[in-house]
Amino acid sequence: xxxxxxxxxxxxxxxxxxxxxxxxxxxxxxxxxxxxxxxxxxxxxxxxxxxxxxxxxxxxxxxxxxxxxxxxxxxxxxxxxxxxxxxxxxxxxxxxxxxxxxxxxxxxxxxxxxxxxxxxxxxxxxxxxxxxxxxxxxxxxxxxxxxxxxxxxxxxxxxxxxxxxxxxxxxxxxxxxxxxxxxxxxxxxxxxxxxxxxxxxxxxxxxxxxxxxxxxxxxxxxxxxxxxxxxxxxxxxxxxxxxxxxxxxxxxxxxxxxxxxxxxxxxxx
Amino acid sequence: xxxxxxxxxxxxxxxxxxxxxxxxxxxxxxxxxxxxxxxxxxxxxxxxxxxxxxxxxxxxxxxxxxxxxxxxxxxxxxxxxxxxxxxxxxxxxxxxxxxxxxxxxxxxxxxxxxxxxxxxxxxxxxxxxxxxxxxxxxxxxxxxxxxxxxxxxxxxxxxxxxxxxxxxxxxxxxxxxxxxxxxxxxxxxxxxxxxxxxxxxxxxxxxxxxxxxxxxxxxxxxxxxxxxxxxxxxxxxxxxxxxxxxxxxxxxxxxxxxxxxxxxxxxxx
Numbered sequence: 022x023x024x025x026x027x028x029x030x031x032x033x034x035x036x037x038x039x040x041x042x043x044x045x046x047x048x049x050x051x052x053x054x055x056x057x058x059x060x061x062x063x064x065x066x067x068x069x070x071x072x073x074x075x076x077x078x079x080x081x082x083x084x085x086x087x088x089x090x091x092x093x094x095x096x097x098x099x100x101x102x103x104x105x106x107x108x109x110x111x112x113x114x115x116x117x118x119x120x121x122x123x124x125x126x127x128x129x130x131x132x133x134x135x136x137x138x139x140x141x142x143x144x145x146x147x148x149x150x151x152x153x154x155x156x157x158x159x160x161x162x163x164x165x166x167x168x169x170x171x172x173x174x175x176x177x178x179x180x181x182x183x184x185x186x187x188x189x190x191x192x193x194x195x196x197x198x199x200x201x202x203x204x205x206x207x208x209x210x211x212x213x214x215x216x217x218x219x220x221x222x223x224x225x226x227x228x229x230x231x232x233x234x235x236x237x238x239x240x241x242x243x244x245x246x247x248x249x250x251x252x253x254x255x256x257x258x259x260x261x262x263x264x265x266x267x268x269x270x271x272x273x274x275x276x277x278x279x280x281x282x283x284x285x286x287x288x289x290x
Numbered sequence: 291x292x293x294x295x296x297x298x299x300x301x302x303x304x305x306x307x308x309x310x311x312x313x314x315x316x317x318x319x320x321x322x323x324x325x326x327x328x329x330x331x332x333x334x335x336x337x338x339x340x341x342x343x344x345x346x347x348x349x350x351x352x353x354x355x356x357x358x359x360x361x362x363x364x365x366x367x368x369x370x371x372x373x374x375x376x377x378x379x380x381x382x383x384x385x386x387x388x389x390x391x392x393x394x395x396x397x398x399x400x401x402x403x404x405x406x407x408x409x410x411x412x413x414x415x416x417x418x419x420x421x422x423x424x425x426x427x428x429x430x431x432x433x434x435x436x437x438x439x440x441x442x443x444x445x446x447x448x449x450x451x452x453x454x455x456x457x458x459x460x461x462x463x464x465x466x467x468x469x470x471x472x473x474x475x476x477x478x479x480x481x482x483x484x485x486x487x488x489x490x491x492x493x494x495x496x497x498x499x500x501x502x503x504x505x506x507x508x509x510x511x512x513x514x515x516x517x518x519x520x521x522x523x524x525x526x527x528x529x530x531x532x533x534x535x536x537x538x539x540x541x542x543x544x545x546x547x548x549x550x551x552x553x554x555x556x557x558x559x
Binding site for chain 2: 093094095118137138139140141144146150151152184186187188190191192193194195196197198199200201202203204205206207209210213214215217218219220221222223224225226227228230231232234235236237238239240241242243244245246248251254255258259264265267268269271272275276278279
């Protein structure tokens with residue numbers, strides 16, 4: 022596959038991943054020719070955006086160079102088994118935690134193209150600098166999927182399924198838990214008559230500093246100062262939000278323990 | 291104080307807050323005339339940057355319009371008591387959790403100017419859009435400190451000490467805990483041979499989406515999908531990092547409980 026431009030892609034699924042990935046591939050000169058989704062509203066909307074056709078049934082699947090299974094992890098394998106793909110179809114999933122062999126056992130040309138990013142339906146995210154992890158069972162397939170991924174990001178990395186699962190876990194922690202902290206923070210701010218948006222410049226700087234300086238050198242706050250009286254006061258203030266109170270306690274205990282260990286190690290140097 | 295430009299400021303302390311605040315005030319046309327800090331290296335470096343003098347002793351304090359106690363919370367009151375300020379000195383602290391009356395009981399002109407931001411020594415952060423919360427005991431003092439804060443940010447908000455403590459707690463949660471997640475994430479990535487920097491585009495989008503869409507509508511991941519088999523797998527994968535494993539468990543339990551409650555409430559609508 023010397024020239025990837027002009028190749029055709031079918032998306033099975035029309036969620037957040039399908040939206041961002043199809044927009045990126047389209048911009049790179051790949052033809053998104055069909056969206057297959059039982060959800061008529063989402064499927065038609067994405068198909069319209071791509072100038073593609075929309076099918077609700079797997080029976081009506083078009084002939085294409087690539088098939089993206091843009092589906093929840095737990096249905097990827099069963100949907101792959103239920104579709105009659107053309108012979109030699111190149112079938113790809115984009116999951117962080119599903120093993121390659123769930124597809125490579127079914128198709129000679131199978132691969133994984135996993136962008137380390139969070140997707141929400143209707144929200145198109147640029148993939149320009151997003152790490153995309155690729156995997157395939159044969160050298161030829163890996164070369165093709167690497168070329169494909171290289172059209173949409175500057176950062177393509179070949180890894181195996183185990184490594185991808187480790188990366189996925191880091192992504193869950195960084196993304197899901199930070200977002201959850203902001204959700205609970207939102208409740209706290211609202212309960213006190215303030216908008217979450219007051220925290221926006223702080224969060225922007227927190228993330229910027231962690232990556233520029235390193236998170237271990239960026240830690241501030243009462244727990245890292247071993248200021249247990251402020252920690253105790255904060256725990257009491259959170260009495261009406263028990264979920265946030267519990268997380269506050271676990272975080273503070275952990276930060277205090279780590280700080281004490283660091284101080285102890287520093288005295289031994 | 292009809293014209294704030296050209297007024298003079300003394301900083302007591304030369305840490306991260308003093309650096310960013312003095313740079314911002316200087317840029318706004320306020321004269322930073324002296325840095326008082328027993329730490330010769332930090333105090334001299336900041337004084338040089340400001341074209342100010344440096345004093346190591348509180349006895350040598352200069353005459354100025356404003357005095358900033360840029361100090362750790364627990365020493366603000368005792369240091370304020372130990373300094374012979376000129377009569378009618380306007381004395382200000384920048385702490386999120388110290389009550390105004392720890393200064394206003396000592397000085398007729400006292401105030402709080404609290405920027406909701408994280409500061410690290412040697413790293414100057416722009417305050418242009420950072421919310422700055424102000425407080426003072428008299429209307430006249432509040433007017434003056436509002437004018438002063440307005441020279442360095444577009445977002446000045448007058449609140450009382452209790453409200454400020456609530457905002458400070460939200461800041462600790464958003465900043466300290468997110469940074470700590472990244473610190474533990476860094477350890478996990480390193481243990482698996484990857485760089486934390488692979489998570490940078492994901493974290494940037496996570497924070498952007500939470501503020502643009504709302505965190506409760508942005509939540510993704512296995513816990514919010516009630517995919518307990520992936521949660522169990524992740525907990526096993528983290529066996530060698532018990533602190534991260536514990537946080538993973540508490541977060542996932544909490545997200546699962548919140549999701550179930552939301553689903554239950556949705557069925558009642």
